[in-house]
Structure formats: structure tokens, C-alpha cells
Amino acid sequence: MTAIKIQKLNFSYSDGHTALENIHLEINEREKVGIIGPNGAGKSTLFLHFNGILPPAKIKEPSIHVGGIPLTTNNLLKIRKMVGLLFQDPDDQIFCPTVWEDVAFGPSQQELTKTEINSCVNNALQEVGLAGFEKRAPHHLSGGEKRRVCLAGVLACQADILVLDEPTSNLDPRGRRELITLLGKLKKT
Numbered sequence: 001m002t003a004i005k006i007q008k009l010n011f012s013y014s015d016g017h018t019a020l021e022n023i024h025l026e027i028n029e030r031e032k033v034g035i036i037g038p039n040g041a042g043k044s045t046l047f048l049h050f051n052g053i054l055p056p057a058k059i060k061e062p063s064i065h066v067g068g069i070p071l072t073t074n075n076l077l078k079i080r081k082m083v084g085l086l087f088q089d090p091d092d093q094i095f096c097p098t099v100w101e102d103v104a105f106g107p108s109q110q111e112l113t114k115t116e117i118n119s120c121v122n123n124a125l126q127e128v129g130l131a132g133f134e135k136r137a138p139h140h141l142s143g144g145e146k147r148r149v150c151l152a153g154v155l156a157c158q159a160d161i162l163v164l165d166e167p168t169s170n171l172d173p174r175g176r177r178e179l180i181t182l183l184g185k186l187k188k189t
């Protein structure tokens, strides 16, 4: 089964700058793929299309399918539940006064009990090595710690597809190794 299928995707920003031109991409279920390119190549722009944050030019003739579902306005909510996206800049993702609330935001939008939300948040914080940070203010954390808060928030949503934009930037060597191990473990489970 194809997890993400993109055909003939074009995208220009409102200032007229063309960031994506004729993109074709197929990623299968259970695949772990790295997308590599220089600054400005369009990686972040592409990732923002995976769950419809940036709409493709022709949403009526969908150029993107996620899990076989065409990315159209009607399917946006369904697709956003399937794709967890870690933004390149943590400051674009963090908005709650405490780490706990920030990580709990995604799960609390789903139909989960309080106990289930608690367990999602606690597991995610544990996985990124931030147990004990629950009451801290995310905006006072270091760059690497903020990155981990965002990653925990994405993991806590338990999406089928994880899209991570430069996930190791700002992490120290140990944080990088831990993240790579964690991603390997997630792929297995």
C-alpha cells in the first residue's frame, strides 16, 4: 500500500516564487525515507503539502494521495489525523504555557479519555527523554529541548505517518543518536 503518492505537484508562494515544480513521489507503507537537498530546495514546502497545510494548486484534481485517500478539502481532517508533521522551526509548533499542555494538545483533540491522554503524553515525554519537564515553560527551554517537546507532541498523536523536517537540527550528538534509535524502534512497532 502506498502511504504517500504525489503526482505532478506544482506550488508557487503568493509572491510568485515557484518552490515546487512537477514533483512525483511515492512512499510505501513501512518505508523510512530521507529527503535530502540544499537550503531552499523546497523540502519544507513539500512537507507542508503532506497534510494539506499548503494546498496544491489544483485541489479539485488531487495531486496528493495519503493512504490511498485523495487530499481534498473534504478529506483534510482525516488526512491530518494520519500524518504527524514536525515543523522545521519549533517556535512554529509550540504554543502552550507548559510542556505537558503542549504535548497533550494533539491527543486532547481526539476522542480519548483523560487516562488515555495522560498515558500518551507520559509515554511521548519518556520517549524523547523529557520526563520531569511537564511543568516547564516551553519558551524558556533550549533549542534542542524545544525540538524534543515538538517531537513528543507529534508522537503523542500516534499518527500512522511521521514527517519530520530536519529532526536532528539543534540536537546534541547524544540526542541525535537517541532520536535515530527511537525512529528505528517506531518503525518496527
Ligand code: ADP
Pocket: 013, 014, 015, 017, 018, 019, 037, 038, 039, 040, 041, 042, 043, 044, 045, 046
Ligand atoms: P528547504 O526546506 O529545502 O530549505 P523551503 O521549502 O523552505 O526549502 O524553500 C523553498 C523555496 O521557497 C526557497 O527558495 C524559499 O526562499 C522559498 N520560500 C519558502 N517559504 C516562502 C514563503 N513563505 N514565501 C515565499 N517564498 C518562500
Ligand code: MG
Pocket: 043, 044, 045, 088, 165
Ligand atoms: Mg526546510
